[in-house]
Amino acid sequence: MSTSPNLKSNIKLRSGVSVTSITGKGLFKSFGEGEMQTTAVNDVSIDIKQGEVALMMGPSGSGKTTLLAILSGLLKPDSGKVTALGQDIWTMSEREREHFRLKHCSFIFQGYNLFSSLTARQQLEIVAQWGDGASSREARKKADEILDVLGLLKKAHLRPGELSGGEKQRVAIGRALIKNPDFCFADEPTSALDWAHGEQVIDILRSAAHERGCTVLIVAHDARVIPYADKIFYLEDGKMIDDGGKSIHKTYGKMP
Amino acid sequence: MSYALSTLWYDRQRYLPGVLAVGFSALLIALQCGLLLGLFSITSIPVDHTTADIWLGAPEVLSVDLGRPIREASLARLASQPEIERVEIYLQGFSYWSKPDGGTELCMVIGSRLDENALGKVKELSKDLYLQLSEPGTIVIDESDLGRLGVKGVGDHAEVAGNRVRIVGLTTGLKSLAGPYVFCSINTARPLLRVFPDQITYVLGKCFNPKDAATVVSRLKENQNVSAFTSPEFSLRSRMHWLLKTKAGIALGYAAALGLLVGAVVTSQTLYSATAASLREFAVLRAMGIPRWRMQFMVMQQSLFVGIIGVGLALPAVHGLAAVADYFGGRVELPIWLQSIAAIVTLTMALFSGLFALRSLRNVEPAALLR
Ligand SMILES: Nc1ncnc2c1ncn2[C@@H]1O[C@H](COP(=O)(O)OP(=O)(O)OP(=O)(O)O)[C@@H](O)[C@H]1O
Numbered sequence: 001m002s003t004s005p006n007l008k009s010n011i012k013l014r015s016g017v018s019v020t021s022i023t024g025k026g027l028f029k030s031f032g033e034g035e036m037q038t039t040a041v042n043d044v045s046i047d048i049k050q051g052e053v054a055l056m057m058g059p060s061g062s063g064k065t066t067l068l069a070i071l072s073g074l075l076k077p078d079s080g081k082v083t084a085l086g087q088d089i090w091t092m093s094e095r096e097r098e099h100f101r102l103k104h105c106s107f108i109f110q111g112y113n114l115f116s117s118l119t120a121r122q123q124l125e126i127v128a129q130w131g132d133g134a135s136s137r138e139a140r141k142k143a144d145e146i147l148d149v150l151g152l153l154k155k156a157h158l159r160p161g162e163l164s165g166g167e168k169q170r171v172a173i174g175r176a177l178i179k180n181p182d183f184c185f186a187d188e189p190t191s192a193l194d195w196a197h198g199e200q201v202i203d204i205l206r207s208a209a210h211e212r213g214c215t216v217l218i219v220a221h222d223a224r225v226i227p228y229a230d231k232i233f234y235l236e237d238g239k240m241i242d243d244g245g246k247s248i249h250k251t252y253g254k255m256p
Numbered sequence: 257m258s259y260a261l262s263t264l265w266y267d268r269q270r271y272l273p274g275v276l277a278v279g280f281s282a283l284l285i286a287l288q289c290g291l292l293l294g295l296f297s298i299t300s301i302p303v304d305h306t307t308a309d310i311w312l313g314a315p316e317v318l319s320v321d322l323g324r325p326i327r328e329a330s331l332a333r334l335a336s337q338p339e340i341e342r343v344e345i346y347l348q349g350f351s352y353w354s355k356p357d358g359g360t361e362l363c364m365v366i367g368s369r370l371d372e373n374a375l376g377k378v379k380e381l382s383k384d385l386y387l388q389l390s391e392p393g394t395i396v397i398d399e400s401d402l403g404r405l406g407v408k409g410v411g412d413h414a415e416v417a418g419n420r421v422r423i424v425g426l427t428t429g430l431k432s433l434a435g436p437y438v439f440c441s442i443n444t445a446r447p448l449l450r451v452f453p454d455q456i457t458y459v460l461g462k463c464f465n466p467k468d469a470a471t472v473v474s475r476l477k478e479n480q481n482v483s484a485f486t487s488p489e490f491s492l493r494s495r496m497h498w499l500l501k502t503k504a505g506i507a508l509g510y511a512a513a514l515g516l517l518v519g520a521v522v523t524s525q526t527l528y529s530a531t532a533a534s535l536r537e538f539a540v541l542r543a544m545g546i547p548r549w550r551m552q553f554m555v556m557q558q559s560l561f562v563g564i565i566g567v568g569l570a571l572p573a574v575h576g577l578a579a580v581a582d583y584f585g586g587r588v589e590l591p592i593w594l595q596s597i598a599a600i601v602t603l604t605m606a607l608f609s610g611l612f613a614l615r616s617l618r619n620v621e622p623a624a625l626l627r
């Protein structure tokens with residue numbers, strides 16, 4: 001198991017007790033056959049506590065997205081075990097896993113993936129209505145609460161075409177948070193944004209973790225995210241590197 | 257519901273072809289059926305242009321022009337119904353017209369009472385025409401049939417079933433299909449139709465209150481020896497009989513099926529591509545565990561709305577085109593039941609298109625978001 005460098009040791013975890021939220025053990029995943037085979041995730045073990053912001057870094061092609069997908073129940077590992085909230089998610093049936101994701105998991109992917117025909121508010125409402133079976137009234141109330149927190153209430157009636165990139169990504173975060181998830185998986189949520197907006201996004205995810213107890217796993221390239229993380233993992237060629245932060249320093253330079 | 261509608265409205269340009277395809281199908285079906293109904297309405301002229309509420313004839317009469325002789329005594333059966341104000345006898349049947357210069361033609365002889373309030377007299381027979389018809393051996397034909405019957409006009413003579421007849425007048429606007437109409441009195445009609453003196457074709461009845469016609473008819477229907485219809489029933493029955501008998505219905509069926517097929521292909525393609533354009537968005541929802549049926553349901557709602565809007569656009573257009581056809585002398589009949597059938601058939605088509613478009617959702621895979 002990798003005990004990754006906690007570069008920001010002054011962060012206090014809520015309630016002081018740290019509960020293991022998700023663990024991966026001995027994870028392997030390779031693509032292709034024979035000569036063409038690439039091992040995207042190679043014997044990785046990982047452990048994230050509840051309410052933590054975990055940051056996953058590493059060069060392009062190192063397997064970050066693949067690992068995120070395995071941990072989040074989207075991509076089956078070739079071998080290894082993922083335990084989330086005490087449940088082994090890869091021995092579940094497809095249906096059970098889908099239900100698990102419905103109850104506990106949210107996602108933010110690169111590119112905002114918002115319905116071009118729906119307003120910011122509707123993007124959130126659709127998750128509340130279709131996911132939780134909320135009435136349109138409840139859904140609207142919840143959506144407006146979240147949009148308010150995200151500073152988007154005034155733009156609730158606008159469609160993606162009328163929103164800036166940062167606003168769109170905040171709507172995507174709102175869509176992830178409206179179900180009050182136990183996990184939020186974010187694959188490069190900031191890479192399309194300038195730092196001012198990227199910081200805003202990370203800040204929101206951090207308060208989701210620290211204030212709501214959501215376990216957040218962020219894949220990011222930007223070294224400026226590092227100070228916001230409770231825990232950092234570094235992947236290279238599908239392997240988790242645990243050298244007390246040296247690789248991170250080497251790749252991303254001196255910490256701010 | 258609102259997401260389907262919002263998307264439809266916002267992306268209306270994308271959905272337009274589907275809406276138009278549905279509308280076109282509905283238009284095609286309604287207009288074609290309406291045109292044929294209009295065409296075959298010629299066969300029900302004797303019912304539609306007279307004032308009887310009830311027609312009573314031989315058992316299982318298929319169409320007004322296919323009536324068989326019944327006993328004149330049947331009059332009493334209708335007359336004895338309490339709702340009936342008055343009854344009268346009526347003769348109608350095919351006969352042979354011999355043109356003055358040789359050659360024969362099928363004709364349709366109609367013999368009715370000829371007073372002001374006669375139930376079986378077509379409304380085109382004006383007072384001075386029907387007064388003249390009381391003279392035995394006189395007839396009135398429609399001016400549109402002069403050429404077909406080989407006569408020049410009023411005063412000409414011809415033979416019907418071997419009986420010499422004289423034309424005393426002409427009507428306008430009573431076109432015929434199988435055989436030209438020959439209007440005359442009941443006494444003139446008997447020899448022309450070669451029926452016995454106590455034989456008639458129909459008993460016509462008028463109710464004190466026309467609304468009672470259906471009640472009387474259903475009571476009369478219990479009797480196996482006669483058939484009875486309200487006039488709207490008999491009119492429709494006559495038209496439908498010829499529509500089916502002439503196989504015009506088959507031509508209609510083909511055209512309608514083709515229209516529906518084209519409509520279905522365009523509609524499902526529209527829905528398919530509209531859904532496919534949001535695959536990544538749907539995939540995010542799938543990743544978050546939202547069940548696929550929610551998305552399928554939304555596509556089905558969209559197909560329903562596309563159908564409703566398409567039909568909604570088509571119906572006024574059908575009425576507009578029917579008015580244009582009327583102006584050019586064609587006849588389009590658009591009864592409510594026909595419009596409803598056209599609407600239901602095209603809505604069903606739209607829903608099937610939606611079902612077909614569901615396959616686009618099969619490609620919704622969260623894994624697609626990882627690249
Ligand atoms: N579906 C796939 N089929 C084949 N190979 C794949 C597939 N997904 C990932 N790979 C390979 O696995 C390796 C890891 O990919 P992954 O997307 O996890 O990297 P990453 O760390 O997220 O990179 P980036 O920072 O560029 O997003 C890469 O070599 C990639 O080519």
Ligand SMILES: [Mg+2]
Pocket residue numbers: 064065066187
């Ligand atoms: Mg990646």
